[in-house]
Amino acid sequence: MTQTKKINPLLKAALEFGPLILFFVVFMRLRDKTVAIGGTEYSGFIVATLVFIPVLILSTLALWRLTGKLAPMQIATLVLVIVFGGLSVWLNDPRFFKMKPTLIYLLFAGALGISLALRRNWLQLVMSEALPMSAEGWRILTQRLVGLFLGLALANEVVWRSMSETAWVNFKTFGLPAVMVVFFVLNAKLFERHALPKDE
Structure with missing residues (x-):
């Protein structure tokens, strides 16, 4: 490794x-x-x-x-x-680049959804060293992230198709990162509740 x-x-x-x-x-x-x-x-x-x-x-x-x-x-x-x-x-043609966030979020939502269906939490495998949690905590976080990514994919489609280029660039540069930060802040209780004891 x-x-x-x-x-x-x-x-x-x-x-x-x-x-x-x-x-x-x-x-x-x-x-x-x-x-x-x-x-x-x-x-x-x-x-x-x-x-x-x-x-x-x-x-x-x-x-x-x-x-x-x-x-x-x-x-x-x-x-x-x-x-x-x-x-x-x-x-x-700027449309291809504007669709890119939609595809990224759908890709991540799909990958995480498949990992849940297979009962092999890939998110836990990737992030467990940085964020030690129980398997149940990772399952809940993964479910919430699937919902978040689907919501962001939909939001990106709405913004780039119905608003100005400047609005989309502002949304992409500041809106999407801000949503991710808020998401993890709102999940702080989940991290505390399912955190592994230090000796583990």
């Missing part, structure tokens, strides 16, 4: 959230403009996507190099960003 190396938390946060913040900054600066590249005009959204993809690749590689490990969520996110972000840039 590859041993995970510890790195500075601020550096880790910068590598994880830096690409998203850069996407937001580039979009906000270019959202009302078009940029000509190779004789083709691209919107600010497409240019921000074009910047985001290589930066995310580099930051993910840096995380892997520094920690010796990547979470399944990070790998899946990187693959979908490359595929759907690449399609958006290649076809000059």
Whole structure:
């Protein structure tokens, strides 16, 4: 098993959230403009996507190099960003990139749902070292996460299909991470109730 190396938390946060913040900054600066590249005009959204993809690749590689490990969520996110972000840039169509969060959340909800059906809690296998809980606690948390991911997938579809690009970028950059933070704060009692004794 590859041993995970510890790195500075601020550096880790910068590598994880830096690409998203850069996407937001580039979009906000270019959202009302078009940029000509190779004789083709691209919107600010497409240019921000074009910047985001290589930066995310580099930051993910840096995380892997520094920690010796990547979470399944990070790998899946990187693959979908490359595929759907690449399609958006290649076809000059922002819809593909906007659908990416929906697919990510559906993928995670499906994977967690299958693990529950098979009685093999994959979330527990991945996170048990960081968050020691009983099997019952992991089962409850996994059920709640399935519901959360399905809700986020639906919310993303509603926002990108019915609101402006700026509203979707704000939702993606600030709304989705905030929902995840609130979710885990609201589940603090679950973590306390099902925490394993220290000697275990």
